[in-house]
Amino acid sequence: MTGYGKADCEVNGKKITVEIKSLNSKQLDLSIRMFSAYKDKEMEIRNEILRRIERGKVDLNIYYDSAGNENVLQFNEAAFQSYLVQLNESARRLGIAPPEDPWSLLLKLPEVFKSEILESDDESWTVIRKAVDTAIDHLIEFRIQEGKMLEKVFENKINRIESLLEEVKIYETERVESIRNRIAESLEKIGNVDYDKNRFEQEMIYYIEKLDINEEKSRLANHCKYFRSTMNDAHGQGKKLGFISQEIGREVNTLGSKSNHTEMQKIVVCMKDELEQIKEQVLNVM
Numbered sequence: 001m002t003g004y005g006k007a008d009c010e011v012n013g014k015k016i017t018v019e020i021k022s023l024n025s026k027q028l029d030l031s032i033r034m035f036s037a038y039k040d041k042e043m044e045i046r047n048e049i050l051r052r053i054e055r056g057k058v059d060l061n062i063y064y065d066s067a068g069n070e071n072v073l074q075f076n077e078a079a080f081q082s083y084l085v086q087l088n089e090s091a092r093r094l095g096i097a098p099p100e101d102p103w104s105l106l107l108k109l110p111e112v113f114k115s116e117i118l119e120s121d122d123e124s125w126t127v128i129r130k131a132v133d134t135a136i137d138h139l140i141e142f143r144i145q146e147g148k149m150l151e152k153v154f155e156n157k158i159n160r161i162e163s164l165l166e167e168v169k170i171y172e173t174e175r176v177e178s179i180r181n182r183i184a185e186s187l188e189k190i191g192n193v194d195y196d197k198n199r200f201e202q203e204m205i206y207y208i209e210k211l212d213i214n215e216e217k218s219r220l221a222n223h224c225k226y227f228r229s230t231m232n233d234a235h236g237q238g239k240k241l242g243f244i245s246q247e248i249g250r251e252v253n254t255l256g257s258k259s260n261h262t263e264m265q266k267i268v269v270c271m272k273d274e275l276e277q278i279k280e281q282v283l284n285v286m
Helices: 036-052 077-094 102-106 122-190 197-210 214-231 238-259 262-282
Strands: 003-011 014-023 028-033 056-066
Touching: 003 122, 014 122, 028 036, 036 056, 036 122, 056 122, 077 102, 122 197, 122 214, 122 238, 122 262, 214 238, 238 262
Parallel strands: 028 056
Antiparallel strands: 003 014, 014 056
């Protein structure tokens, strides 16, 4: 959900710039900064962003520069005098000497300089609002381009997991024979112990059934197909893809716990690596 959009307009001789950017977030976390002349319009902008942008940490900044040579900053003498009176009064109450040079301190305080001389009117707001919409359009276009890139990444990762799943089949027969031989060798090491061959086979079947991974393979394959089909659906599938990736992780973990085979465990590690990269990027999907 990372993205960036920018638009400019001019109102009353001043260049207005609208910038909007977004970062990954599970929900919509919106922050708006704009000059106070149009502070009453913040809710209108907020509702528009809520309507068009579903997820992400979104920051919208509206600011302006003077397009002419006029001095934008204006000294607010009333605010300065108020600060000065309060400073001297506090010094008197605390029994300390007031600063010898209050200018350097007071000039840094809020409202001493007014930088927002732009006054609100409906005609100007119509121009600014159009710039806001354009910036949002650019952000969405940015996200769409990133989404196309992520689609290719996900496709490659899912293909890789499916390919690794096919490699698991190579070691399944070898895995069962290895388990059977290991148990038989352990019995031989005990010595001349008479045991029921039929019971041994029954126990082997029971043990191997507990390590059977056919269901896990089937579910993992289905989850991969579901991930791919969901990815091709309309927008707003980011959370759903996150849930599917969690299900893929469960099957991969079960494969690892049941594998009981070195090469299969290596394959499972590779699957987990691919899946982690999917989980990192799926947060970036609407």
